[in-house]
Amino acid sequence: MSWVKVAPAADVAEGHAAAYEVAGRPLAICHSADGYYAIDDICTHDGGPLDQGRLDGNRIECPRHGAKFDIVSGKALTLPAVRPVRAYPTRVENGAIEVEIS
Template sequence: MVVYHFACNFSNLTPNVPYSAEIEDRFVMITLIDGEVYCIDDTCTHDGGTLGDGEVSGHCIACPRHGAKFDLRTGDALSMPATEPTVSHEVKIEDGKVFVKLND
């Protein structure tokens, strides 16, 4: 059974500004870019820093601690010192609300 969890209202999202949320005891970061909404874990795989405090550029976010970059669409690690991806999650929008399906 596929379960989508309420994350936030779409109106809470500002283009290119990370929005942090907690879903089922998991911290995620939601970002609106070019009209699309993406969700990844809000944790840098290099040292556990909070990605939501980082700077968004294009479809990437840079960890504010050491500058590791991640693709907001896939969670892929794009630059050192991170070598492992963070988890990306499926998103759907219904009735002005953002819902997230958590992945492992």
């Protein structure tokens, strides 16, 4: 496992998410009042781009059919998604967002 630098922390404003490819994986980097979190950017219902969803606290809503996911755990909170997205350890080091990829 190793930490991969993703972007300057200032590039993802609080209350927003952004798409990045990290080690070949599409990730949604989410910035809530609690900090930065990284989840797979592919909704487990039908592949919707979660980074384009609305972030409300630590929940993000898929823009396609409205499933909500917990950005901390990746857990699917509402239908139509039932399977979690993968969540990755995330930190800020020297002003940069880093994600731990195994």
